[in-house]
Amino acid sequence: MKLADSQPLTTAEAATTAPKARIRFGIVLLPNFTLTAFSGFVDMLRLSADEGDYSKPVRCSWSVIGDTLAPVRASCGIQVTPWETFDTAEPFDYVVVVGGLLHSGPQASDETLRFIQRAARGNTTLVGICTGVFALMRAGVLDGHRICVSWFHYWDFVERFPTVSTDALIADRLFVIDRRRITCSGGRASIDVAAAILLRHFEHATVQKALRILLVGEMQKGNAPQPHPPGLEPATHPKVKRAILLMEQHVGRSLPLEELACKLDLSPRQLERLFKAETGKSPQAFAKQVRLRTAAWLLTSSDRTVADIASSCGFSDASHLGREFRKQFGLPPVTFRETRGADAQNDEMACGENFAGVGGVY
Template sequence: MSDILAAAVSFDAAPKERIRFGIVLLPNFTLTAFSGFVDMLRLSADEGDYSKPMRCSWRVIGETLAPVRASCGIQVAPWETFADAEPVDYLVVVGGLLHSGPHASDATLQYIRRAASGETTVVGICTGVFALMRAGVLDGHRICVSWFHYWDFIERFPNVNADAIVADRLFAIDRRRITCSGGRASIDVAAAILLRHFDHATVQKALRILLVGEMQKGNAPQPHPPGLEPATHPKVKRAVLLMEQQVGRNVPLEELACKLNLSPRQLERLFKAETGKSPRAFANVLRLRTAAWLLTSSDRTVADIASSCGFSDASHLGREFRKQFGVPPVVFRLQRSGQDAAQLAELDALLRNGLPGAPADVEGGVGCVALH
């Protein structure tokens, strides 16, 4: 069943029983994913502005009643333990940071397995999908993961069929397994679940209160890397993400191709077909875009920015920056800070010609000024 059809399953406008949600928070869970999902339940559960759990109820369940720390430091205490928890219609597992702190405990994985073995629909949000995989409850199902954690998922679960992994959509609904990329998409997946049981007006009201407007369908794309179209080949998207993650160094083409299970020649061809640029040229644009952002959002020196963005020195950055943006870094920074146009023109002329009167810390006459 497609995501759109799943969201349009016939509903009972006045359900005889509340829809029961159990929520498991993993260590270092993402607060946005948790709060977005819960607020959709809260705002859809009651008429008016009373937040009463009339149409649905929700409980935070944990191995113990000890508070669970979110990645931002806020702590949430479970309301009941796995041993005392009553059956739920949906078990929602919310994850967050992968590389900091403990993972889901064995008791948590056992609880997920017990719930999944019955009539409960299991939902993995953000890296909660990793816990569902460890619990062994996603076999034979489509699995949605965030593009940011795609390679982490591949490395930890190398035997998963690559065709089953969805890393370019917001969420995936596959029978009694629902997986979501996280973040703001937790609101959309909550809306899709609620539309299975409630009328559209009830769910739409909750979305409007959250200032979201229309929900995004599961097949809506995850935000793609800048400079790429949504239809770009997934291998190219992944390559660009790897470049962004290592913007401070020139990643060898062979290394990049190896991580994508391609030959260097295949990757070169694919890049040119999809972007019109070679991988090296595209990586250079990414580094320049990052440098431009740092110039306007920080007071770091041009030399420091050059080093952070993988350029050999400030002069190297200055030459490449002028080719891309038409002005040297110092002029670009001053333009964005609202500097007087006449002063900018005068400074640019000095920098272009290397005339006396240019700032003393210009390197090589190319406009790489170390401003603070």
């Protein structure tokens, strides 16, 4: 802009002409992180940061950070070296913690947890992707927030953090944005959550360009259902998929039909019609099968007592579980545990029943 008399810009004029500050992302990779979750998120930043396909950090910048500069190994074996350490990095607008495998060695270090806590005390928004949400939880920065986890890791989360309210734990959506805490189920959803974050700061066309380059098309919204576990077919309707995921999430208590329908923005009658059309069963009957398959999995994959499993799966006591279990599997729970072994769930899935896929995957 050229001023007629070449006078200095006023404060208002400077505000409208000055370039916007870059949005800064710090990315923390946990040991055995998922490469897809990391690459999907950072590629959305890269493709949205500049015009064309130049990948310059103009609109936003990103830095891989760690407690040391030692390489961090992904679950697939690829290693990524942090660019800077926690104590040398400048403040970030977003700190993104990317997790992965839970049972393959150490998770977030104490230094990483302290860094997350320091970031939470400022104006930084914290993002947990895949099992990165476990690190945010360990750091104590998710109190009072809704938390999104993958259906695959739902039971791991419940077992590690038993005091978390099941009402706050979301396992039927791709991601959840709750004030300055963003949690994402991982995988392909890392692209969607990155797009949602970038839309806070950039024009839609900028973000849409990045999605098109990645051959994604339209982003999925956070309330879109997570891809269903194995065994849900032919339950293809998204409302039915989400209903079954909610059944699995609340396996410890049977959701009343009215409450389940309300969560799906349906009437109970609509939900019953959809379920019958998609699965051939009523929601109540399907929910019972979900609970029974969960009990079967716990019998063959843990040493918990039958009474404990009955309580965890929403049955009134061990006798109640025993009666329903015999009807479904033809064996009492103790005999099932002794004779079926660790491969019980794979055998049952081969029978072709359209149960929710809770067996052997959590």
